Amino acid sequence: MVNRRTEDSAIESIKNQSSFTKIHEHPQIRINGSYVRATTYYIDCNRIELRYKEVTFWRDSMDVLWWVRGRSRSFKPFVANRIGEIQQKTNPNQWRHVPTKSNPADVASRGTTVESLKVNKMWWNGPEFLMECEERWPVNKIEQGGSVTEQRKYVRSFLNQVGPLNIDDDWRLDPKRYSSWSRLIRIAAYVHRFITNCRSNKNYRVYRRLEHKEIQYAELSIIRKAQQESFPSDIRNLKENGIVGSNSVLSTLTPTVDEDGVLRMTGRLSLVEALPHDVRYPIILPRKHPVTELIVKKYHDLGKHVAGTNHILSLLSERYWIIHNREEIPRL
Structure with missing residues (x-):
């Protein structure tokens, strides 16, 4: 989930990925969505020349948020390459944690009907806290990710x-x-x-x-x-x-x-x-x-x-x- 800060905060886009396999069994899938959003943001700013006052990237995955703040070469090639690109295109401070219950992307990934989607305010407008001042946003406490399978073996x-x-x-x-x-x-x-x-x-x-x-x-x-x-x-x-x-x-x-x-x-x-x-x-x-x-x-x-x-x-x-x-x- 990405929101751009202007005079009226708004959701720019919500990236939802579905997989036939449980996502927690493949940490690589988690980083792909963040890589796509960082690349899109980079293209918007540098090629289309859109100008944002402030951009925040929201993820409910502690693993991804921890990886983005780490050294890319500490991970296996697949994750390391994408972390390197994300760090080059964005600032780690732009990435924040969103509670699962406030994540609009979960509305689609967990299944819903068209009628329910029409009246779902969080899907169309994003979490309510985005309309408030930044001081009232969820605390951005990033804990070390639980997945160590993507770390290189010599990093212990x-x-x-x-x-x-x-x-x-x-x-x-x-x-x-x-x-x-x-x-x-x-x-x-x-x-x-x-x-x-x-x-x-x-x-x-x-x-x-x-x-x-x-x-x-x-x-x-x-x-x-x-x-x-x-x-x-x-x-x-x-x-x-x-x-x-x-x-x-x-x-x-x-x-x-x-x-x-x-x-x-x-x-x-x-x-x-x-x-x-x-x-x-x-x-x-x-x-x-x-x-x-x-x-x-x-x-x-x-x-x-x-x-x-x-x-x-x-x-x-x-x-x-x-x-x-x-x-x-x-x-x-």
Whole structure:
């Protein structure tokens, strides 16, 4: 259920999904309705250019509301992909809990007659509390969802009991000691897995070959540490104020910190939805840092050491943005 706040509150639409299978047996079905509503809202605002004063999404499923407020990568791919899209198109604070007895969608899903539907005020106008001030709406107390089947197996509360995994505070893999970016990442990934296995119950330990998500996590951890060493004040300003100082070397890049704590650049390409995420929001790399040197060296190797500066820049721009890049690449 979605309502838009104007001078007179109103229900914009009610999305009802029916299934021949009991919905509580398939948590994936619950997230689909929310994904459809978030996508419709995004299209309304960005393509049709409708302007709403305020939009609220109502769900009676605590699982979905908990997922929307969580980290998408903590769940299995089906749910994670949709949670990521929902979080990109809406703000988690827009999602609120509606009691089952006040949910108009249940009127259809539980069966009713045409005659009853004609006179059902909740179906046509929504719950009565929408006509009142927001302070009198139901308390939005989001409790942890009861379904854990959609969580990845390596995400366990056991880790929280031991303590959070934070490699950044005590980094032992010095990039200066490595001549290959790929080798550094793989060793870091194995170190992360070893620590995770030590903190996990033996039934959930992983011994197979490295997965893509483990390599990606290790890579982002190394880059994040390099950024923290080179731009500590800028990252602090972004987290506290949302902007960097006017004298910062990053001021012209419109930087932002993503959900992984990685510093990224935003620009006109961020508006082109057809491009990959890394192209729209390239990772900012500091100049003259060992991590940057290893990454540039990797692309020099891809170019067989004969590619010019422009070609190396075009390859790097698919994911990275180096400060003073045209000076950095010839230097290496």
